[in-house]
Amino acid sequence: DTEVTQTPKHLVMGMTNKKSLKCEQHMGHRAMYWYKQKAKKPPELMFVYSYEKLSINESVPSRFSPECPNSSLLNLHLHALQPEDSALYLCASSQGGGQRNTEAFFGQGTRLTVV
C-alpha cells in the first residue's frame, strides 16, 4: 500500500472562513510534508514533519497552520486566506528518520479556491 489519502478533494472557502485539510498514510512513514502547487508549476514545499515534530517551515504565512496529531495524520488549518492562496495543496510522506534512500509518495491533493 503506497497510498496517501487527502480530504477533501475540493474546497471553496471565503476569506473569513476557517477550514482544515486532512492527510493520512498507513505506510509507517515518519516524515510528512505539505506542498502548494499552482497550475503547471512544480510543487513548492511548505512544511515538513519528522517524527511528528515540525522540522521545516519554508517561511509560510501564519494563516497556514500545520498540525501532526500522530504519525499517520497531518492537518493543515486555514484561516483568513487570500484569493492568491488558491492552489492545489499536496500532502506527501516518506520513510524519514534520516534514511537517505527514500521515495516520497503524494496524495491526490485538495483543490482549494478562496473567494
Next chain:
Amino acid sequence: GQQLNQSPQSMFIQEGEDVSMNCTSSSIFNTWLWYKQDPGEGPVLLIALYKAGELTSNGRLTAQFGITRKDSFLNISASIPSDVGIYFCAGRTSYGKLTFGQGTILTVHP
C-alpha cells in the same frame, strides 16, 4: 538555493515516438525521483534512483542517475496517448528536502 533545470519545457510528439527529457543541477543529489502528474491529481512516482550511474527501467520508462550526481534523464519508448501529462524530476539531498524541476509538459498526438 538549489535549482534543477529541466528540459524541454514541453514536447509535442506522435504516438509511437520515443521521448527523452533531462534535469541538470549545479548541486549534488543523493536521490533522483521522476514523477508524472495528470491534471487535478497528485504526482505519481515513476522511477527512483539512488546510486550514481544507476540505470533503472519501469516498463517503457528508463531513467538514469548521472555519474556526477548532478543530472538525470528519463526516456519513454513507444509513446501512447495516456503518457500525456506533466513530468517532474526531483532531487533529494542528505537533508531530505526535495527540489523539483520546472516540469516537462508532454502532448501525444494519436
